[in-house]
Amino acid sequence: MMTRILLSLLCLTALAPAAEALKVQVWDRDLQTKVGDGETTGSKLVMQFVGDYDGPVVVLFAQTDEEKSRVTFPGLKSSYNGSLSKGQLTLQVPGAAGASAPNTSLTLGKFLIPFKLTLSAQPAGLSLSLPGLKTTDTAAKESSGKSGAAKDSSAKDVK
Helix, strand or coil: CHHHHHHHHHHHHHHCCCCCCCEEEEEECCCCCEEEEEEEECCEEEEEECCCCEEEEEEEEECCHHHHHHCCCCCCCCEEEEEEECCEEEEEECCCCCCCCCCEEEEHHHHHHHHCCEEEEEECCCCCCCCCCCCHHHHHHHHHHHHHHHHHHHHHHHC
């Protein structure tokens, strides 16, 4: 009986999701401005990028101690050079033959395939919009349009 309970608890703890996840930060080449970041949720890497950045970047990967000890992401280095253009991140990955081989350019989505991760990217500051809800920009435009129409009709009445 006690063995069954212990076995059940062991199975549950093994199946429990980790509280922490692989984290990714994308910085400009000078490490002055953060232009993107992300985190894994299950087998999906959710990334956000600054929409107006276009240029060379440094991509930093931070694995948890548990991920490192389990070798969850074998061969993943802590940093890669790359470029970000129109929300598309491309990494410079060392060639298969080591340091003497030329680098290969891979999009982040393709880079993640061997690690069994999929990419979900979105611009930073993306807001949720639902049918029937007005954004502040839309509401402001409608408000100014109505007040302008009210001024025009009142001007006509004065004549």
